[in-house]
Amino acid sequence: MSLIVEKVLFSEKVAKFVVDAPRIARSRKPGHFVIIRVDTKGERIPLTIAGSDPVKGTIDLVVQKMGVSSSKLFELNAGDQILDLVGPLGKATHIHKPGTILACGGGVGVAPMLPIVEAFKKAGNRVISILAARNKDLIILEDEIRKWSDEVIIMTDDGSYGTKGLVTAGAEMVIQRETINECIAIGPAVMMKFMSLLTKKYEIPTQASLNAIMVDGTGMCGACRVSVGGKTLFTCIDGPEFDAHQIDFDELIMRLGGYSDEEKHANERYL
Amino acid sequence: MSANKEYLQSEREKEWRAELRKKIANKDRTAMIRTQMPEMNPFERIRYQDREVNNGLTAEQAQTEASRCLDCPNPTCIEGCPVSINIPKFVKYIEQGSFLEAAKTLKETSALPAVCGRVCPQEKQCEANCFYTLKLKKDPVAIGYLERFAADYERESGFMSVPEVAPANGIKVAAVGSGPASLSFAGDMAKLGYDVTVFEALHEIGGVLKYGIPEFRLPNKIVDVELENLEKMGVKFVRNFIVGKTASFDDLKAEGFEAFFVASGAGLPRFMNIPGENYNGILSSNEYLTRVNLMNAASDDFDTPVIKGKNVAVIGGGNTAMDSVRTAKRLGAERAMIIYRRSRAEMPARVEEVHHAEEEGVEFMNLANPVEYFADEKGKVNRMRVQRMGLGEPDASGRRRPIVLEGSEFDIPVDLVVVAVGVSPNPLIPSEVKDLKVNKWGTIEVNEETMQSSIPELFAGGDIVRGGATVILAMGDGRKAAASMHRYLQDKHQ
């Protein structure tokens, strides 16, 4: 059981949970995630560790309401318990100092991006961050990202905040303006696909953090398999970050729909 | 642990055994036919994912079957058992009606008799070496059924004995993983007075016994009783804890753990790397069975989904394949097929499971191998291409090598494919511990006598050492490791 110490609502659909997990708070690195199960009937779902406080022994999780499992978590409050929480999982981000980093986060993808932005900044890089979402309400963690970025660009689909347009438009503007040594893209699979196509054109090395469907998160089931450079890899143990230019995004998007009928039924039952 | 001949002899000469032998003439014993296991009717049982197929022998049936055993002066059956259970002794206790004594005898050597009685490949082990099989060419004594009977009787009697535990010695040891290897290790170490903690990555204790082997073959409650017993003996279980990730070995050493038993299993599923294998609806047996067994996906009350296929193909011929195909049948498959590249006789699965699968209407497509998958516009598998195989020369394992018959491809409509072509050792521990010696298959290298790895305080056993093996071998490793870790720690503390 892991106690929820604090809950902060970012929007109607996105909230941050500060959860008691002292061991993970100490051992986790940027890029790591956890798997949680809310209750005895619950599904195991992966969530990125968006930050931690090793002294207080807490980790931050930012969750967006999608289907049944994320909604069940979303309904919990400070003082409630999460039944199962295991981690840290996955490979940590390779933090180094290439020079200028362009970090692009779409929607709730900004949460997993935060610790990576922080680490790249601390490693001495110049960091330009782009936060993108459908509208103003869905822009999250702006202040936290600003703290670790040299520049922050906001893009919204409807223009309700920042510049109107897709994340790729913002990214291309930056790329044409100055030399970018490395790019990071985290968000919906479609967004990462188009970011990858863009940076490929400009030959900028790019990392994408994949959100494959998972069960155990320990390499035991293969639900999370993804094709990278023509090879089948497991997102949970080989990733979740991969060289974006090698990822078969179309396959990833197809696989994300693998249980959509079953999930739809589950959602109908839940509502 | 090898059978000590004199000890076996002296046990055999005890009066009660001698008396019992005299009661029935050997020719009358050998004239009896092997008792059939009472089981649920196939049409009935395929409606339940969670009801055991075998009902177990009645006391009367067990005693009758036990009386077939000749109490041989040279009990070859014992040589077939990887942990050398004193088979005639427990069988004769059953014949005599001393069922609790029979259970106690089993527990002298086996930590989980109720499990092994159900899942051991007896026809390759103890029963293959029974006098009946070897010399009389008759059906062997049903050692597995009897083992299960004695263990179940004890559990249901309410007189299940919790083994005596030596006074606490204050030495902390850890087991990594909670499969049969760790459970038997933990039991033995607790008996010796150690402070034992079992760390498990998943949210349930039991390893493959829980997430892999289905309820219709091994009910969870049987495993749970064993876990409760271990808890009563003082063993601590920590769930949701990945050794090497949540905390490192060094962290745990700093917390006072002096030695470790790594039994992290062979959890990594293999795929065939053929075109289309990543389409939706194609999954590993681990994923399929985990969804159903660990996550209860077949029940609407639970949130985890599972695809309920109508035309299901399971690739492989082992226990995992049988468990998957029979699960599919229970989840409503109209057509559930085994596709296996060798012949029926070479299937590694337990004979009983193959037989049960057949009774349940599973189709066997032997000497066939998938070569490609096809999908609909949404990426959901709808067809597979299969190639006919022939049998060539015997390979290193002595089995005839399957060879491709060119031009023999044909297509089968499928909406769910479960790939059960084997597992590889879990790479997590080897990748987290730098100086740990592993061999080219990724299994941890140990001294076979002591189960000690290249790192003195680290012992290992079960599937992480053997690759995909069996419950009884894993259990035997756990006991061996406990004995030698005990010696190691005694020396250290002198």
Ligand SMILES: Cc1cc2nc3c(=O)[nH]c(=O)nc-3n(C[C@H](O)[C@H](O)[C@H](O)COP(=O)(O)OP(=O)(O)OC[C@H]3O[C@@H](n4cnc5c(N)ncnc54)[C@H](O)[C@@H]3O)c2cc1C
């Ligand atoms: C390594 C990793 C890290 C993640 N980190 C976070 C995080 O920090 N915060 C967060 O909110 N989410 C994160 N996710 C995604 C999160 O796990 C899913 O949103 C969650 O599993 C959805 O479960 P559900 O039952 O609520 O929705 P479902 O009912 O399973 O799905 C609802 C809808 O979402 C789609 N969907 C399902 N799974 C995913 C997925 N993995 N990604 C995108 N769409 C999906 C389905 O197709 C469906 O249309 C992460 C995923 C991975 C693999």
Ligand SMILES: Cc1cc2nc3c(=O)[nH]c(=O)nc-3n(C[C@H](O)[C@H](O)[C@H](O)COP(=O)(O)OP(=O)(O)OC[C@H]3O[C@@H](n4cnc5c(N)ncnc54)[C@H](O)[C@@H]3O)c2cc1C
């Ligand atoms: C479907 C199926 C059916 C089978 N049927 C039979 C049968 O009928 N008869 C038979 O004899 N054998 C059978 N087997 C094989 C048998 O189950 C295994 O040989 C046996 O379980 C191996 O035991 P183990 O203790 O080595 O590991 P496992 O049972 O594999 O358990 C390992 C455990 O370690 C955990 N773990 C891994 N890494 C870590 C870590 N770093 N930290 C914490 N925990 C970790 C895993 O989550 C897992 O729970 C079957 C196997 C399968 C998959």
Ligand code: SF4
């Ligand atoms: S443990 Fe297995 S091999 Fe040994 S006697 Fe029992 S059933 Fe036979």
Ligand code: SF4
């Ligand atoms: S070999 Fe068969 S008959 Fe002989 S003691 Fe063993 S079980 Fe009994």
Ligand code: FES
């Ligand atoms: S989630 Fe099961 S292998 Fe990655």
